[in-house]
Structure formats: structure tokens, C-alpha cells
Amino acid sequence: xxxxxxxxxxxxxxxxxxxxxxxxxxxxxxxxxxxxxxxxxxxxxxxxxxxxxxxxxxxxxxxxxxxxxxxxxxxxxxxxxxxxxxxxxxxxxxxxxxxxxxxxxxxxxxxxxxxxxxxxxxxxxx
Numbered sequence: 001x002x003x004x005x006x007x008x009x010x011x012x013x014x015x016x017x018x019x020x021x022x023x024x025x026x027x028x029x030x031x032x033x034x035x036x037x038x039x040x041x042x043x044x045x046x047x048x049x050x051x052x053x054x055x056x057x058x059x060x061x062x063x064x065x066x067x068x069x070x071x072x073x074x075x076x077x078x079x080x081x082x083x084x085x086x087x088x089x090x091x092x093x094x095x096x097x098x099x100x101x102x103x104x105x106x107x108x109x110x111x112x113x114x115x116x117x118x119x120x121x122x123x124x125x126x
Contacts, residue, residue: 005013 005016008016
């Protein structure tokens with residue numbers, strides 16, 4: 001550009017700059033008009049999107065509150081079931097321990113019966 005403007009007067013140089021500026025300004029003006037038009041088209045859509053998001057938040061909050069309420073309703077029955085399970089476990093353990101004790105006593109009794117039979121046989125043989 002320096003070579004092409006070297007021999008030009010200051011007025012000619014200014015005219016050249018203004019011409020090139022006008023050439024740049026036209027597409028910018030078109031772009032601004034397009035952006036404004038698109039903005040008018042998208043504003044209602046964006047407004048609807050914001051409203052939908054707000055409504056969704058409200059619905060989700062209501063659903064979460066219902067879920068929380070349901071969990072609160074279930075807390076007591078769950079606690080009762082847990083306590084019942086603990087008691088059943090304790091009872092089962094007691095029954096098992098009693099069965100083991102009874103088995104040991106049964107085995108001891110069987111041994112004692114065998115000893116008695118042996119003594120009776122010795123007495124009868126004598």
C-alpha cells in the first residue's frame with residue numbers, strides 16, 4: 001500500500017482510506033441488521049426456554065419434596081423392620097445355641113445310657 005500511496009496527495013490518501021472504510025462498513029451494517037433480525041426471532045424462543053427451565057425447576061422441587069416426604073414416612077417402618085430383624089437374629093442365635101446345648105446333653109445322655117447298660121450287663125452276668 002505504501003508504494004501505491006507514495007505519490008498521492010494527503011487528500012487523495014484520505015479519499016482512499018474513506019473509500020476502503022466504506023467498503024468495510026457495508027458488510028458490517030448488513031451483519032448488524034442480520035444480528036438484530038435474528039435477535040428479534042430468538043428473543044421469544046429464549047423467553048420460552050427460560051420459562052420452561054423455571055417451570056421444570058418448580059416441578060423438580062415439588063417432586064423432590066414429595067420424595068423427601070415419602071422417605072420420612074418410611075423411616076419409622078424401616079426402623080421397626082430393622083429392630084425386628086435384630087430381634088429375629090438374636091432369637092435365632094438363642095435357638096441355635098439351645099439346640100447345640102441340647103445336642104451335647106443328648107450325646108452325654110446316650111453315653112450315660114451306654115454305661116448303665118454295661119453295668120446292668122455286668123450285674124446280670126455276676
